[in-house]
Amino acid sequence: MNKLSAYKGRPGSLALRIMVDLSAALTVLVLVALVGYILYKGIPNLHLDLFQWTYTTDNVSMMPAIINTLTITFCSLLVAVPFGVFSAVYLVEYAGRGNKLVKVIRLTTETLSGIPSIIYGLFGFLFFVVALGWSYSILAGIMTLAIMILPLIMRTTEEALKAVPDTYREGSFGLGAGKLRTVFKVVLPSAVPGILAGVILGVGRIVGETAALIYTAGTVTGVASSLLSSGRTLSVHMYALLSEGLYMDQAYATAVVLLIMVIIINAISSLVAKKVAGKAA
Amino acid sequence: MIERNVMDKFTINDLNLYYGDFHALKSVNLHLPAKEITAFIGPSGCGKSTLLKTLNRMNDLVEGCKITGQVMLDGGDIYAPKTDVNLLRRNVGMVFQKPNPFPMSIFDNVAYGPRTHGIRSKLELEEIVEKSLRDAAIWDELKDRLKKSALGLSGGQQQRLCIARALAVDPEVLLMDEATSALDPISTSKIEDLVLELKEKYTIIMVTHNMQQALRISDNTAFFLLGEVIEYDKTDKLFSVPSNKKTEDYITGRFG
Amino acid sequence: MNNSFKEKAMQLVFLLAACASIIAVILICVFMFGNGIPAMSKIGIVNFLTGTLWEPFADVYGILPMIVGSIYVTVGAIIIGVPVGIFCAAYMARFCGPLQYKVLKPAIDLLAGIPSIVYGFFGLVVIVPIMKDIFGTSGKGILTASIMLGIMILPTIITVSESAIRAVPESYYEGSLALGATHERSVFATLIPAAKSGITAAVILGVGRAIGETLAVSMIIGNQAIMPDSILSGARTMTTNIVLEMGYATGIHRQALIATGVVLFAFILIINLLFTLIKERSARNE
Numbered sequence: 001m002n003k004l005s006a007y008k009g010r011p012g013s014l015a016l017r018i019m020v021d022l023s024a025a026l027t028v029l030v031l032v033a034l035v036g037y038i039l040y041k042g043i044p045n046l047h048l049d050l051f052q053w054t055y056t057t058d059n060v061s062m063m064p065a066i067i068n069t070l071t072i073t074f075c076s077l078l079v080a081v082p083f084g085v086f087s088a089v090y091l092v093e094y095a096g097r098g099n100k101l102v103k104v105i106r107l108t109t110e111t112l113s114g115i116p117s118i119i120y121g122l123f124g125f126l127f128f129v130v131a132l133g134w135s136y137s138i139l140a141g142i143m144t145l146a147i148m149i150l151p152l153i154m155r156t157t158e159e160a161l162k163a164v165p166d167t168y169r170e171g172s173f174g175l176g177a178g179k180l181r182t183v184f185k186v187v188l189p190s191a192v193p194g195i196l197a198g199v200i201l202g203v204g205r206i207v208g209e210t211a212a213l214i215y216t217a218g219t220v221t222g223v224a225s226s227l228l229s230s231g232r233t234l235s236v237h238m239y240a241l242l243s244e245g246l247y248m249d250q251a252y253a254t255a256v257v258l259l260i261m262v263i264i265i266n267a268i269s270s271l272v273a274k275k276v277a278g279k280a281a
Numbered sequence: 282m283i284e285r286n287v288m289d290k291f292t293i294n295d296l297n298l299y300y301g302d303f304h305a306l307k308s309v310n311l312h313l314p315a316k317e318i319t320a321f322i323g324p325s326g327c328g329k330s331t332l333l334k335t336l337n338r339m340n341d342l343v344e345g346c347k348i349t350g351q352v353m354l355d356g357g358d359i360y361a362p363k364t365d366v367n368l369l370r371r372n373v374g375m376v377f378q379k380p381n382p383f384p385m386s387i388f389d390n391v392a393y394g395p396r397t398h399g400i401r402s403k404l405e406l407e408e409i410v411e412k413s414l415r416d417a418a419i420w421d422e423l424k425d426r427l428k429k430s431a432l433g434l435s436g437g438q439q440q441r442l443c444i445a446r447a448l449a450v451d452p453e454v455l456l457m458d459e460a461t462s463a464l465d466p467i468s469t470s471k472i473e474d475l476v477l478e479l480k481e482k483y484t485i486i487m488v489t490h491n492m493q494q495a496l497r498i499s500d501n502t503a504f505f506l507l508g509e510v511i512e513y514d515k516t517d518k519l520f521s522v523p524s525n526k527k528t529e530d531y532i533t534g535r536f537g
Numbered sequence: 538m539n540n541s542f543k544e545k546a547m548q549l550v551f552l553l554a555a556c557a558s559i560i561a562v563i564l565i566c567v568f569m570f571g572n573g574i575p576a577m578s579k580i581g582i583v584n585f586l587t588g589t590l591w592e593p594f595a596d597v598y599g600i601l602p603m604i605v606g607s608i609y610v611t612v613g614a615i616i617i618g619v620p621v622g623i624f625c626a627a628y629m630a631r632f633c634g635p636l637q638y639k640v641l642k643p644a645i646d647l648l649a650g651i652p653s654i655v656y657g658f659f660g661l662v663v664i665v666p667i668m669k670d671i672f673g674t675s676g677k678g679i680l681t682a683s684i685m686l687g688i689m690i691l692p693t694i695i696t697v698s699e700s701a702i703r704a705v706p707e708s709y710y711e712g713s714l715a716l717g718a719t720h721e722r723s724v725f726a727t728l729i730p731a732a733k734s735g736i737t738a739a740v741i742l743g744v745g746r747a748i749g750e751t752l753a754v755s756m757i758i759g760n761q762a763i764m765p766d767s768i769l770s771g772a773r774t775m776t777t778n779i780v781l782e783m784g785y786a787t788g789i790h791r792q793a794l795i796a797t798g799v800v801l802f803a804f805i806l807i808i809n810l811l812f813t814l815i816k817e818r819s820a821r822n823e
Binding site: 006007010012013014016017019020021022023024026027028030031033034035037038041082083086087089090091093094095101104105107108109110111112114115116117118119121122123125126127131147150151154178179180204207208209210211214215235238239242248251255258259262263265266269270 | 540543544547548550551552554555556557558559561562564565568569572620621622624625627628629632633637640641643644645646647648650651652653654655656657658659661662663688691695719720721722724725745746748749750751752756776779780783784794795798801802805806808809812813
């Protein structure tokens with residue numbers, strides 16, 4: 001089918017074929033170049049010094065930033081997941097057809113998912129940092145990110161709930177279970193893989209986030225000692241290293257760690273996705 | 282018996298077709314006369330549609346499809362390595378079970394084929410579109426709405442548009458894969474009339490599960506069962522004095 | 538009795554949770570507009586939007602250069618990213634075998650997951666020096682940022698377009714092949730036109746991502762707050778304007794930055810609206 005002779009007298013098709021192949025190759029090439037270059041330059045710069053528990057200007061350790069990243073990721077999920085899952089439950093299980101409120105909720109969710117992170121950063125700064133007086137704190141960062149990933153959690157949970165066959169619900173109702181019991185014992189458990197997929201996507205977004213955090217969680221180098229103290233995540237750490245301009249080697253190393261994190265998150269995500277697909281089939 | 286003739290359009294010699302492990306066509310031998318209507322009948326899954334799709338190599342799209350034997354069109358093997366499949370499909374047009382007009386205007390639907398084969402002149406395209414729509418007996422219904430979307434037409438109109446679209450590339454053969462099964466009786470009879478007219482210029486091979494239809498319009502009929510050709514003869518003969526017991530059982534309704 | 542109370546109470550909890558997104562949007566609007574609009578009226582809305590000078594130390598705030606900068610890099614990203622993205626989506630949906638797909642799909646997911654700071658870094662240490670060598674400029678500027686953003690929007694364009702192409706009924710493709718069209722022509726003359734509303738949605742999402750991108754752009758665009766005079770010249774976008782100066786701005790300067798955010802927000806709202814409209818239209822067509 002791919003034999004060159006098939007294109008004889010059909011230069012247009014040949015040209016299209018070349019463009020298609022080139023574009024696919026280019027896309028892969030860009031990824032390989034990016035990942036390859038950063039690993040190549042970064043891995044030699046990964047020293048144990050970079051993983052010491054405390055940051056000093058000598059060791060430029062990224063360990064505190066890694067710890068802050070974990071804290072912020074965990075706490076943002078703690079806020080966003082219940083809200084996201086419960087709203088999805090409302091939308092799928094409770095709201096009637098043609099409900100006006102549902103329309104508004106969809107509109108606002110779509111709006112939230114289109115807002116760029118710098119605007120979230122500005123808002124978080126104005127609301128959490130200034131108006132609520134939390135100053136630069138990981139709490140302000142957590143709340144900002146929680147709002148940011150809310151639409152993601154909502155959407156994936158909604159899809160997961162919709163994929164639960166109605167026969168499950170009917171079966172539960174048929175046994176005399178109430179709506180609430182049906183939701184918690186039957187519907188939500190079978191939607192867990194789908195919800196998990198959304199959560200993992202959310203983790204990916206939080207780990208990679210910078211613009212929404214610089215002016216909310218701030219850029220302090222140490223481990224945040226409480227929710228109200230400032231702390232930088234790994235992405236923000238990398239941004240700070242680059243804007244100071246003195247730490248290129250460490251920036252390469254940080255980029256390696258970030259990339260590895262993203263690769264792991266993606267791997268988990270595709271595993272979960274496979275599980276979801278397997279279940280559907 | 283239908284005599285072999287040098288003027289036969291298709292000659293199929295010992296054709297076997299497998300979908301993976303499934304033996305879908307078993308040593309089929311047929312010769313299909315030019316400018317006549319040949320009908321393939323038989324219960325579902327008997328291989329009649331599969332055979333039809335070997336005639337323009339649409340079976341190439343099916344993964345794991347393997348073919349042995351020969352399919353000759355005007356004496357040339359269409360499965361020979363040097364065959365240009367696109368050219369073959371241009372010469373052997375196809376009308377599908379469900380009308381499948383493209384989501385574009387009526388004009389663009391009919392002009393799609395000619396444009397594919399390099400005709401760019403607007404005047405020429407307009408001529409082809411008009412002629413094809415006239416040949417498909419639908420020009421009068423559509424001439425005032427050529428710029429409208431083809432998806433707005435009724436099912437019967439869509440199918441006749443698809444016939445016009447197939448005619449626009451000037452084929453020699455027209456394959457019809459249960460082309461009326463999705464249509465109402467009135468649309469069906471319009472298409473049957475059309476097919477009878479088209480036989481003047483084209484060789485028509487149709488798959489149908491409607492035996493009345495085969496009887497009404499075809500010249501020759503092949504009866505298929507479990508991937509084999511059980512009987513192939515003049516339609517009148519096959520329906521009135523079938524020579525095979527299984528054919529008789531089928532046409533008298535024992536297979537359903 | 539107890540049970541029915543629990544049912545009612547939890548229903549209320551679900552309802553309240555569902556209102557979270559509404560409350561979030563209201564809060565964002567109130568705080569953005571509430572802080573930005575007064576600044577705009579103080580500066581003068583016309584001066585603010587059409588002024589070509591941004592000189593915080595002289596209290597002169599015109600963001601036209603930033604609006605132009607944002608539009609330039611977004612258009613550039615679209616010119617670079619959209620064709621490659623659509624061709625690549627066609628490859629994935631219609632050209633490649635399962636083996637290539639197994640490589641390409643995770644590759645594109647990974648492209649989508651790479652943090653923008655890493656993209657920016659890559660742009661800074663790889664693309665900027667290359668541009669410097671080719672054009673003899675500083676290497677930073679609109680073209681560089683456009684290339685980077687073009688790459689960054691690829692996953693969005695590819696993923697959304699691919700599913701749009703896959704959603705087109707197979708019968709269109711078969712109909713085209715049966716007329717003697719090649720595989721390529723069948724894909725590009727029937728499938729892709731039939732998927733056009735989905736592909737348009739992909740492009741709009743890409744626009745939203747490009748216009749909102751901040752850090753990757755800030756590292757490679759040069760950040761001069763001046764009207765760009767060529768695609769090689771340095772520029773500043775609305776997003777980078779905010780992130781660069783927010784750290785030390787006070788008073789009216791800070792408000793002017795927030796107002797910049799408001800203008801960006803308005804752009805995003807318009808883009809969202811377009812996206813919703815197109816999605817509704819394509820849902821109706823089905």
